[in-house]
Amino acid sequence: MKIPNNTLGLFVISIIVLLRSRKIVFAILFLTIYPFYYLINSLFLFLDKIFIPSHREIKINNPVLIMGVNRSGTTFFHKVLSNLDQFQSNTTWDYIFPSIILRKILNPVYCLLVKFQLTSVEGRKGGHTVKINKIEEDEMLLFLHRLDSQWISNHFIPWYKTDKKFSNLSSKFLINNSSNMNRHRDSVDFLKQFWKKQLYLSNKSQILSKANPFIFKGQTIQSTFPNIKMIFLIRDPKEVLVSYFSMQEKIKFGNRLNTNERILYRESAYKEIQIWYKETEKLIKELKPDSFMVIKYSDLMQNFQWVMNNVSAFLDLQQSKHFKELLSEYDPSNYSSEHKNFDLEYFNLLEKKIHQDFDFVYKKYFN
Numbered sequence: 001m002k003i004p005n006n007t008l009g010l011f012v013i014s015i016i017v018l019l020r021s022r023k024i025v026f027a028i029l030f031l032t033i034y035p036f037y038y039l040i041n042s043l044f045l046f047l048d049k050i051f052i053p054s055h056r057e058i059k060i061n062n063p064v065l066i067m068g069v070n071r072s073g074t075t076f077f078h079k080v081l082s083n084l085d086q087f088q089s090n091t092t093w094d095y096i097f098p099s100i101i102l103r104k105i106l107n108p109v110y111c112l113l114v115k116f117q118l119t120s121v122e123g124r125k126g127g128h129t130v131k132i133n134k135i136e137e138d139e140m141l142l143f144l145h146r147l148d149s150q151w152i153s154n155h156f157i158p159w160y161k162t163d164k165k166f167s168n169l170s171s172k173f174l175i176n177n178s179s180n181m182n183r184h185r186d187s188v189d190f191l192k193q194f195w196k197k198q199l200y201l202s203n204k205s206q207i208l209s210k211a212n213p214f215i216f217k218g219q220t221i222q223s224t225f226p227n228i229k230m231i232f233l234i235r236d237p238k239e240v241l242v243s244y245f246s247m248q249e250k251i252k253f254g255n256r257l258n259t260n261e262r263i264l265y266r267e268s269a270y271k272e273i274q275i276w277y278k279e280t281e282k283l284i285k286e287l288k289p290d291s292f293m294v295i296k297y298s299d300l301m302q303n304f305q306w307v308m309n310n311v312s313a314f315l316d317l318q319q320s321k322h323f324k325e326l327l328s329e330y331d332p333s334n335y336s337s338e339h340k341n342f343d344l345e346y347f348n349l350l351e352k353k354i355h356q357d358f359d360f361v362y363k364k365y366f367n
Helices: 007-020 024-051 053-057 074-082 092-096 100-115 139-146 151-156 158-162 169-174 178-202 212-224 237-248 259-286 297-302 304-315 321-330 351-357 359-365
Strands: 064-068 120-122 206-210 229-234 292-296
Touching (some): 074 229, 092 139, 100 178, 139 151, 139 178, 158 259, 212 259, 229 297, 237 259, 237 351, 292 304, 351 359
Parallel strands (some): 064 229, 229 292
């Protein structure tokens, strides 16, 4: 049976992977809850079109998109910029319920959750804190409503990477190629309509988005938003690998993998991270020089003020008092990392091999 290359297809594959991995309870819950969630949201999104048609007339001007391989400092960088008044960034609650009407209906529930501090989705040990009332990355939108996301195989159902039949999910279903183009266009159009709603509600002038896996949809995003500005964060692959694998042992549902599954997961993830860097470089080559900038993670951590001044020039940000206060408040030199990573030896990684496999990254950025 040929599985369709769309949300339904990814849903079916996910159920198959869970069953093949003997995660029966997980499979049953996903099989029963997700269709209901999807249909409810689809209904209210349709009602938005009927009763609030004016949001579709909103223009999206000069959106800013932050991207990079996971564990490259993108969350921190996004947090800094999201504090500026001109930018509209979105919360986890916005992504869970993107319909304006549905959010209004559920607002009393939201207020109660916030009042009683029942907002946590993921703790700090899972990479970064995720709360329903805090800024999160736009990848969550496509993960929840299209299943068109690396989050499927990286976090939500990590058994994708341990199942030999489906371990190539990212390279087959998620990266930019001709067979995935229609699904990517649908996903990016869904994102576009969501951004319009958020600008309509906030009256802010500019979207600020952070979504690392959008690199795999970069061409579609660039053609949909020709005036978009992209900021890429690049980190030493050695540091990325140990940070990512260390995080995976703590985050849902990577912490449910057994020892053998973790080994298989890392082998698959290692290859995907290679592809991630390659897709980044491929996208950069296709962009106009004035439409993107590259920031090295080491510069962001060690030369924060200098980096932010360059970002200010690139994005035409006003050097206001508020901006300068932000630079002082978020300067990484004032903090020590809470994350404790294992070393290369723990993951049976050889530094020489990493340099060989990622030589194109080292030659360009770390000579």
